[in-house]
Amino acid sequence: MARRKQYNEQEVLEKAMRLFWRNGYENTSMQMLESEMGINKFSIYASFGSKHGLFKQTLKNYKKNRKNIFDKLQNSTKGVDAIKDFFYDSVDVCYEEGNVKGCLITNTYNEFSFIDDEVIKTDILQFMENLKILFIEKLKTDKTKDEDTVLKQANFLLLAKHGLAAATRVNNNKEIADYIELTFKNI
Amino acid sequence: MARRKQYNEQEVLEKAMRLFWRNGYENTSMQMLESEMGINKFSIYASFGSKHGLFKQTLKNYKKNRKNIFDKLQNSTKGVDAIKDFFYDSVDVCYEEGNVKGCLITNTYNEFSFIDDEVIKTDILQFMENLKILFIEKLKTDKTKDEDTVLKQANFLLLAKHGLAAATRVNNNKEIADYIELTFKNI
């Protein structure tokens, strides 16, 4: 054995995540990552392999961070209102995190729709597919909805979530609340 | 006088627009622009000043191209249904253009929210503000809506349009129609 790492991989990964979150993937350079993470390029490559690898782990970490609000949605018995709560929770997380911009998943989805990178794309699409399944599950608890309605509404809510994520990047809390209320008015 | 330009500035600008539309600003290189526009870098700089200048003119050209559907919205007497038609028209334009991705304004809005470029940002925000004013105008034709409701619904529709633009980048026509119908169900 020899010298030990002078940094904590989880800690620097969190810092990298927040930088990617603020600036997107392409607009985050290795130089920026160096100073934000507080470690040398060599160390980044030693721990995460590449910029791409670091970003992948960043996404993984993001999902882990959000696990609690997904679990809350999954375990709730409130039906459609559980989804509405989830929308509010998603917004809250963004503002709690402070300096970030919107939702990292949605940001990545937007950015990579212009880039050939099936690895990241598959990752994101799977994430959204899982969310849709959760929506469907909650919508189905309302027995007055037929299957077709449930699917349509699930698709609608997935896109509404997308609009919401865009909104959390610029709008204030009040406008966002209005948006959520109107989204669920007829669901 | 001397030699004349061997290309038509309007024609090559349209080609540049479609390339930016497909790939975004940062992911479009001067090399790609050269081959897509069919002219040399020198000629691009002679006609448009810089990559940034070319992109600005691209946005201007995009607005001009869409003037007809904005005019249709403005001149319509159908109230809220005019906005709904506008949503469908926006989708149609995307699909008619073929190889492009979503709405150039929304794409640019998303991409530049991560970049310090007040020129482009101001341009885009003004565009969205104008659209919101149009929405308000149409919503106001329904005299049963109070002022507060009109503003809330206009904000909602602006964000819904954002979600729609995201959808036209991946989803099929049927899902998009469902989304539009649900959006307007309670307006």
Place this chain on the structure above:
DNA sequence: CCAATAACTAAACGATTGTTTAGTTATTTA
């Protein structure tokens, strides 16, 4: 205590970015 070795620093890598420039070609008008 010292040889082994992992983690560090810092410089350099080749590739690509947007932009400029020097030199050539073609067309215009006097």
Place this chain on the structure above:
DNA sequence: TAAATAACTAAACAATCGTTTAGTTATTGG
């Protein structure tokens, strides 16, 4: 027809990108 000049080609520009490598430092276990 010939001088003038704008538009062309193609090469080079400096800066930055992600990545690698050579050399140094520090800490470990025998």
